Amino acid sequence: MATDTAATTEVSAAEEGVRRRDWIHIAALGTAGVGGASVLIPLISQMAPSQDVLAASTTDVDVSAIAEGQAIKAVFRKQPLFVRRLTKAEIDEANKVDVGSLRDPQTLAERTKEGHPDLLVTMGVCTHLGCVPLGAAEGESRGDFGGYFCPCHGSHYDTAARIRKGPAPKNLMVPDYEFTSDTVIRVG
Amino acid sequence: MSFAWAKQYEPQTALTKWLDEKLPLPRLVYNAVGAGYPVPRNLNYMWNFGVLAGFFLVVQIVTGVVLAMHYAANGLVAFATVEHIMRDVNYGWMLRYAHANGASFFFIVIYMHIFRGFFYSSYKAPREMIWLLGVVIFLLMMATAFMGYVLPWGQMSFWGAQVITGLFGAIPLIGEPIQVWILGGYAPDNAALNRFFSLHFLLPFVIAGVVILHIWALHIPGSSNPTGVEVKQESDTVPFHPYYTAKDGFGLGVVLILFTSLVFFAPNVLGHPDNYIEANPLSTPAHIVPEWYFWPFYAILRAFTGDLTIPFTGITLIPAKLLGVIAMFGSILLWFILPWLDKSPVRSGHYRPLFRKFFWFGLIPAMAVLFYCGGAPAEQPYVLISQIATAYYFLHFLVILPIISQIEVPKPLPFSITEAVLGKDKAAEAPRAGSVGGGDTGTAPEGSLQPAE
Numbered sequence: 051m052a053t054d055t056a057a058t059t060e061v062s063a064a065e066e067g068v069r070r071r072d073w074i075h076i077a078a079l080g081t082a083g084v085g086g087a088s089v090l091i092p093l094i095s096q097m098a099p100s101q102d103v104l105a106a107s108t109t110d111v112d113v114s115a116i117a118e119g120q121a122i123k124a125v126f127r128k129q130p131l132f133v134r135r136l137t138k139a140e141i142d143e144a145n146k147v148d149v150g151s152l153r154d155p156q157t158l159a160e161r162t163k164e165g166h167p168d169l170l171v172t173m174g175v176c177t178h179l180g181c182v183p184l185g186a187a188e189g190e191s192r193g194d195f196g197g198y199f200c201p202c203h204g205s206h207y208d209t210a211a212r213i214r215k216g217p218a219p220k221n222l223m224v225p226d227y228e229f230t231s232d233t234v235i236r237v238g
Numbered sequence: 239m240s241f242a243w244a245k246q247y248e249p250q251t252a253l254t255k256w257l258d259e260k261l262p263l264p265r266l267v268y269n270a271v272g273a274g275y276p277v278p279r280n281l282n283y284m285w286n287f288g289v290l291a292g293f294f295l296v297v298q299i300v301t302g303v304v305l306a307m308h309y310a311a312n313g314l315v316a317f318a319t320v321e322h323i324m325r326d327v328n329y330g331w332m333l334r335y336a337h338a339n340g341a342s343f344f345f346i347v348i349y350m351h352i353f354r355g356f357f358y359s360s361y362k363a364p365r366e367m368i369w370l371l372g373v374v375i376f377l378l379m380m381a382t383a384f385m386g387y388v389l390p391w392g393q394m395s396f397w398g399a400q401v402i403t404g405l406f407g408a409i410p411l412i413g414e415p416i417q418v419w420i421l422g423g424y425a426p427d428n429a430a431l432n433r434f435f436s437l438h439f440l441l442p443f444v445i446a447g448v449v450i451l452h453i454w455a456l457h458i459p460g461s462s463n464p465t466g467v468e469v470k471q472e473s474d475t476v477p478f479h480p481y482y483t484a485k486d487g488f489g490l491g492v493v494l495i496l497f498t499s500l501v502f503f504a505p506n507v508l509g510h511p512d513n514y515i516e517a518n519p520l521s522t523p524a525h526i527v528p529e530w531y532f533w534p535f536y537a538i539l540r541a542f543t544g545d546l547t548i549p550f551t552g553i554t555l556i557p558a559k560l561l562g563v564i565a566m567f568g569s570i571l572l573w574f575i576l577p578w579l580d581k582s583p584v585r586s587g588h589y590r591p592l593f594r595k596f597f598w599f600g601l602i603p604a605m606a607v608l609f610y611c612g613g614a615p616a617e618q619p620y621v622l623i624s625q626i627a628t629a630y631y632f633l634h635f636l637v638i639l640p641i642i643s644q645i646e647v648p649k650p651l652p653f654s655i656t657e658a659v660l661g662k663d664k665a666a667e668a669p670r671a672g673s674v675g676g677g678d679t680g681t682a683p684e685g686s687l688q689p690a691e
Contacts, residue, residue: 078487082487091329092328092329092332092333093300093304093333095328095329096304096307096308096327096328096329096330096333097307098328100308100322100326100327100328100330101325101326101327101328102322102326103326
């Protein structure tokens with residue numbers, strides 16, 4: 051075996067140190083490397099949401115019964131979803147604010163759907179560390195700006211659910227949703 | 239570490255030098271499976287299965303830990319969570335099929351490994367401890383595999399748990415309390431399922447620990463080889479890396495082709511359809527058998543159909559149920575005393591003509607028959623056939639092996655591994671080998687020269 055190797059080396063030494071055996075090394079290690087790396091695909095992918103979790107990723111909400119000034123809590127992806135029918139006063143208050151002065155500048159119109167300026171759909175998840183803010187249920191504190199108030203670390207959201215005071219970095223997230231009819235929205 | 243000429247690890251970079259002083263992990267690897275471990279140069283492919291067994295242990299632990307992220311050991315939902323893994327979890331089907339068939343492949347390679355040991359007498363001094371630890375690993379594997387098979391909570395799972403824990407019920411006096419204690423109830427239920435899951439998760443790591451001891455014990459005398467002649471000189475060995483890393487890598491490639499063929503194209507051929515029916519404590523499937531790897535031992539269990547009695551008195555000494563259990567456990571525990579049953583100084587079956595006949599025409603057919611009968615229904619003629627094979631199995635180890643080792647005239651052994659490999663055709667090269675070993679190569683008769691493969 052040793053003599054074979056030596057002979058091979060001598061023959062191919064002329065080809066600038068490239069040996070025929072290099073091909074076997076590269077092919078074998080390359081195949082093993084690609085094979086080993088591809089094993090990681092199922093091992094990593096299995097931790098991503100499974101099909102039954104993804105199947106629960108749209109939620110239909112009937113918004114017809116929400117009275118002006120009232121909010122309901124629904125569930126979207128196992129997280130609370132706030133749907134609020136704003137009053138005229140609340141809309142005016144939201145529009146009065148100088149958008150440029152906000153931490154996360156957005157107008158109310160950008161946060162609602164065209165033709166439904168009074169329907170504010172947001173996640174009920176504080177953008178600070180994920181607590182559920184108060185204000186969606188009757189009698190709860192709505193904070194200094196009349197929207198939502200997160201009791202965990204004191205974030206205040208205004209009537210358009212925009213962050214106004216406290217540690218949260220972003221406005222309450224508006225999820226993707228669409229009106230499937232005049233009275234029903236499909237979230238997700 | 240075992241031979242004076244073993245290459246020494248020499249750290250090259252500043253980092254490896256620093257690491258070698260603080261925690262010589264690269265040195266450990268180098269000496270265990272690297273260029274620092276001299277291995278007989280004549281190992282054949284039967285010596286691949288130790289590495290392959292280690293590989294499948296890793297496969298089982300990796301896929302098992304992942305499956306445990308999605309499985310719930312609760313009698314109400316266990317069966318459903320397995321279906322959830324199969325249908326909903328990303329690549330869950332692949333992971334579960336790899337785990338189920340990985341168990342089968344673990345046993346395939348371990349049986350090859352064990353029978354390599356039988357044929358080449360790997361259990362003989364100075365390697366008894368390696369063998370004993372190997373038997374411990376095998377017993378742990380059987381326990382782990384059994385408990386793993388219970389977890390899907392199908393019909394075979396449930397009735398397997400019932401039957402196997404019933405084995406403990408055969409112990410006189412304390413048997414039934416022990417069975418109830420093991421199950422945590424009067425039949426397999428949530429308590430049993432939970433403890434089996436816990437132990438099924440734990441035992442593979444215990445196996446890994448014993449595997450480390452197994453390899454540690456191996457590295458003291460070094461690997462055996464197909465001639466059974468111990469390593470004498472440097473020319474008898476080659477470094478583990480790259481010679482056997484390459485050979486094991488090739489063997490691994492072949493086995494992986496077979497493994498993936500099964501996982502992707504025939505994942506259920508080794509399983510039982512009944513296990514896709516949820517556990518039902520009120521109905522036993524018509525034909526219950528364990529997984530294929532337990533069949534030979536299951537056949538031994540079922541071969542005992544009559545009580546052991548004192549003739550003509552009607553006094554039962556040992557009931558049939560207990561006899562079967564003793565025989566089944568005994569058939570493996572027997573391996574613990576194997577190094578002291580086979581006293582022949584010659585290790586390799588190649589040089590033992592009589593032993594070789596009884597191996598190929600006695601032990602192997604008996605195991606094959608037991609394997610077949612273990613998977614067959616418990617009716618004639620299978621019962622009678624398994625009784626004959628069981629009798630031979632015990633005779634082979636307890637009577638035939640000790641007698642053979644006394645009366646057999648072994649064939650002459652080669653002087654050294656080098657001589658066995660290079661053969662008489664290379665006799666002209668003898669001075670080269672002899673210059674290393676001391677010049678006494680070639681004292682063995684020419685007729686003993688035999689290629690290793």
